[in-house]
Amino acid sequence: MRSTPTPRMMSLGLSMRGTGYHSAGWRDPSTPDNAELDPGHFARVARIAEAAKFDMVFLADALGMRDLDLDREALARTARVSRFEPITLLSYLAGQTSHIGLVGTASTSYNEPFHIARKFASLDHLSGGRAGWNVVTSLSDDEARNFGRETHFSYADRYERAREFVHVTFGLWQGWEEHAFIRDKQSGIFFDPDKLHLLNHKGKHFSVQGPLNIDRPIQGYPLISQAGQSEDGQELAAETADIVFSIQNSIEGAKSYYDSVKGRLAKYGREPDELRVLPGLQPIVGRTEDEARAKFDALQALVDEGVGMAHLTSLFGDLSAYPIDGPLPDMEPKRSGAAATVIRLARDIARGGDLTIRQLYQALAPGRGHKVLIGSPIRIADTMEEWFRAGAADGFNITPATLPRGIEDFAELVVPELQRRGLFRTEYTGRTLRENMGVRRIGGTQQVTA
Amino acid sequence: MRSTPTPRMMSLGLSMRGTGYHSAGWRDPSTPDNAELDPGHFARVARIAEAAKFDMVFLADALGMRDLDLDREALARTARVSRFEPITLLSYLAGQTSHIGLVGTASTSYNEPFHIARKFASLDHLSGGRAGWNVVTSLSDDEARNFGRETHFSYADRYERAREFVHVTFGLWQGWEEHAFIRDKQSGIFFDPDKLHLLNHKGKHFSVQGPLNIDRPIQGYPLISQAGQSEDGQELAAETADIVFSIQNSIEGAKSYYDSVKGRLAKYGREPDELRVLPGLQPIVGRTEDEARAKFDALQALVDEGVGMAHLTSLFGDLSAYPIDGPLPDMEPKRSGAAATVIRLARDIARGGDLTIRQLYQALAPGRGHKVLIGSPIRIADTMEEWFRAGAADGFNITPATLPRGIEDFAELVVPELQRRGLFRTEYTGRTLRENMGVRRIGGTQQVTA
Structure with a gap:
């Protein structure tokens, strides 16, 4: 008897911007005051996503105030200026949730690998193996100016540094072998020194001795995500990431990106399913088409x-x-x-x-470029299914217009429809984020070229 | 009628090392397995301290594995090698507690001020104003080697950098004035741009434009602690800190340190009570002297x-x-x-x-140099009161031999005795850590010289 093969399922992430992705989301009557800095708001939102069996919540980031280049009049009207730092917020959320993945952005351009490896290892232990690191190289001169530079690194320098940074981080996560800690109270042996390895990395951008002063992450490596659209970005994702977030408005564009990034995996000894592609998606959902359109129009009127x-x-x-x-x-x-x-x-x-x-x-205004889908649950599920089956997406990173309403609506109306179609889980089956997503860690079974 | 002056109260901190401060603490039968990396253990310990009305829990830190210089045989028997990163653990604890202060160590030698200012601001918002930053300059070459250096900075360089670092951090925390965020949904005005200030710091060690991409901390500045014993350390504490942790074994030594550091405050326009001195203290408490001694002997036998x-x-x-x-x-x-x-x-x-x-x-072995007090609740309270009244301490940083037992015993047996004597609060009276401790922020009423 052959066992029935597990059907391929969508991965769903929820990108949490406190006031939602819509530029006027904060003005919507359903958005709480202080939504950008109320921890209870984020806990509520993450729990809704967890009840809907989402793979992960996700936090984007920048290392400086956004929109500083706007004129004062416009600047005063933008809500993106104040937000929680991702690693602190996710550590808080580790205690407010039990199953959902916690993926946060950290830049390789203005950080040190030791800090990043250590903090994500710590988050992985705080959350029982639910941490993920979204690797970015930062965007703007305004970020550079917070770290002693006048201008941002060049594209090539940024990616060269990023690649070395990620490999150092992987190396630090391997400093302690599995089961290094014995903790035998009787004999007094706390750990096995044979299972401790100094990294002694000396590279162009970093020299790092190691080891981390924390046991290896529960997942081996926390989940790695990226959002690289460029050549070097796609290449780094193919080499080192488990998921890529993308920004795609048409199924044709999404398919072409999907093929491009997946086509690079073989070079690194990886199978196509080892890297999941998740385009951003902003669903504006109503019980009817008219209700959805009315929600959208009300938001647009606030722009x-x-x-x-x-x-x-x-x-x-x-x-x-x-x-x-x-x-x-x-x-x-x-x-x-x-x-x-x-x-x-x-x-x-x-x-x-x-x-x-x-x-x-x-x-x-709604999604700053992310695909916006307005309609009934059936219509939204249809499009998601179409992209999923056509090889344009392995799932989606939901970028709701407002919070908590955007995730409440999606969880209540769209998720059951996806589940009915067998496209999305009805229960968490694993203990860790990797187990739930079914992605083994890079280097777990093959070597990353360094 | 004159109102009765508020009696001066002790400040109490709990220094949390997962397995306790005693070098054999992890071997004690009452210490949980995996105490160093079990978040639930830390949540339980912090809640016990909160129920006892402690001012704060505190996390020491190092930016590398400790004890790397030990020989392998000895290394295998030491438990200090693996621990949570402080900012992540405290962010988690922000959601597990409601009143107690959350003070974590971060080094000025191997960090960037923007990251530190931002993370502690984020922790302050996550915790409703309970964050504190313990400023250290790091200790060892093993730490330096995780950050691209062969050797640690010299003493003078370290403190010069630390001073500039702290001032940049203070500057970043002042980037947003109070009540900058209006969030008027009707008019669409989110904040008042007149209340936003770029820092534009250009100094010897740092160039930082600002502003932080997060509203000012709830406390204005998170509480600042230090542990400087040296000349430069005491000077930095006098200029910038709200509390100093010290390591003192005799009341004479403690008095002399207390006078030395407090004597420096006038130079910075500060009153003696604006800097609290908290020596470390390891109480081994039993209902009787014999019970306390038996607990101690049992631990010592495991060394x-x-x-x-x-x-x-x-x-x-x-x-x-x-x-x-x-x-x-x-x-x-x-x-x-x-x-x-x-x-x-x-x-x-x-x-x-x-x-x-x-x-x-x-x-x-018990406290690595911190004062150890073995005895009945009365005897321990007597010594604490003696130090407090003699001007040797404004309170204590409790460094328990084991956890949770060390804090359970102290909370159950010693705290009620201190409360009975009117030396320690019976309720939290404020909302924030600063309010509970009665320390205004530096620069709140006077200018820090920069």
Whole structure:
């Protein structure tokens, strides 16, 4: 008798921005005051996602205040300026949840591998093996200026440093072998020194002796995620990550990215399913199409023209000479580097939909470029299933317009429909994040090339 | 009618080492297995301290594995090698407690001010204003080697960097004025840009633009603690700290340190009571003197000769040529810098008590130099009261031999006796750590010289 093969399931993450992803989310009547800095709000949101059997909650990050380049008038109207630091918030949430993964962003450009390896190991022990590290290389000069530099590292330097950083971190996590700690009260032997290994890494960017002053993470390595869209970003993800978050608006674009990043895995001795691709998705769900549309329209009515225009200005430069109800002119992007991905995306949205300047800032307001799906549970599940079956996504990173409403609606209306279709789990089956997702750690069965 | 002046109360901290401070604490039958990495153990311990109305729990730290210089045989028998990272553990504990302060160590030598200011601000918001930062400059070359250096910074460099680091951190915490966040859903104004200030610090060691991407800490500044015993350490404490932890074995030594550090406050425009001095104290308490002595003897019987000798060797160099039951020879300390304080202290203990080598390692096993008090609740409260009234201490940092037993015993037997004498609170009266301790933040009413 052959056992029935386990059907492939979607992975679902919830990206938690306190006031939601929609630029006017904080103004929605359902959004709590102080949503960005109320720990109870985040605990509630994470527990809703856990009750819905989400794989993980996720925290994006930046190492400085965002939107500093906006003019004062627009700046005063943006809610992204204040937020919890991810590792502290996730450590708090470790005690407020029991099954869901806790994935946080930390930059390789303005950190030291010892601190990052140690903090994620600590979070892994605090959470019983539910930690994940989202590896980023940071975006802006405003971040660089908080760490003694005038400008951000160049693209090439950033990724070279990131690759060494990740390998050092992996090395530190291997400093203590499994079962190194004996703790035999009788004999007085606390641990087996044969299972302790100094790293003694000496590289171009880092020299790190090790070992960590904490036992190996429960998961071996915490889950590794990335969001690399560029060549080097995809390559680093293929070599070192378990999941990639992507920003894709069309199924064609999503499929092409999916194929591109998965096509790189063989080079590192990895199978296609060892790297999960999770595009961002903002569902605006109602019991009917009309209810969903009404929710969306109510949010859009709160979008401020000044904030919207300031956002476009930060992407494309000064647009004041152009009529707001006319087309986006063919201007050069104001920024380079990782921000360029977002800029190209915004351009494609404008061109693809033949949008005016006003329509473009309105289109970017809900998800800042992430795909927005407005409709009934059936319609949203249909699209998710289509992407999943077409090889455009292994799951989704949900970027709700508002919190807690965005996750309440999704958990109540869409998750049961996905479960009914056999696309999503109805129970957690594992103990750790890796067990629940079914992803073994890199290096657990094969060597990472260093 | 004049109101009765509030009687001066002791401040009490609990220093949490998972397996206790006694070097054989992990072997005690009452110590849980995996005590060093079980979050539930720390939650239980913190809640016991909170029920006893302690001001704070405290976490010491090092940025590398301790005791790496021990020989393998001794190393295998030491429990200090694996521990939680403080900021993650305290963030977890923020959700497991409601009143007690959460004070964690972070080094100014191997960190960036932006990260530290941000993480402690985040912890302060997670805990409703209960965060504290214990400022240290790190100790060893083994720590330096985890951060790209071969040797630790020199004493002078370390303190110069520390002073600038602390001032940058204070500056970052002032980036957002009080009540900067308006969050007016109606008008769409989220914050008042007049209340946002870039730091634009350019100094010898750091260049930091700011602002923090998180609202100012609830306490203004989280509580600042230090443990500086040296000249520069005392000076930094007098200028920037709210509490100092000290390591003192005699009331005379404690008084002299107390006077020395308090005598420096006027220079910074501060009153003597604005800096609280908390010597470490390890109480071994029993209902009777005999019961206390029996507890102590049982622990001492678990002390391993190899570990004890290795500890002395790490302080004084090779002692193998000297009879173990003879006196400590007059050798030069093997280490310099901050470790020298500990070495001098060990020497004084040996000379003061006319101890043999064996007696010295046994004397250091319980508290590694912290004062050990063995006896009935009355006897322990008597000594604490004597130190408190004599101007040798404003309170104590309790360093229990084992956990949870050490804090259970102290909470059950000694705290009620201190409360009966009017020396310690019976209820929390404030909302934040600063309110409970009655210490205003530095710079709240006067300027810190920068």
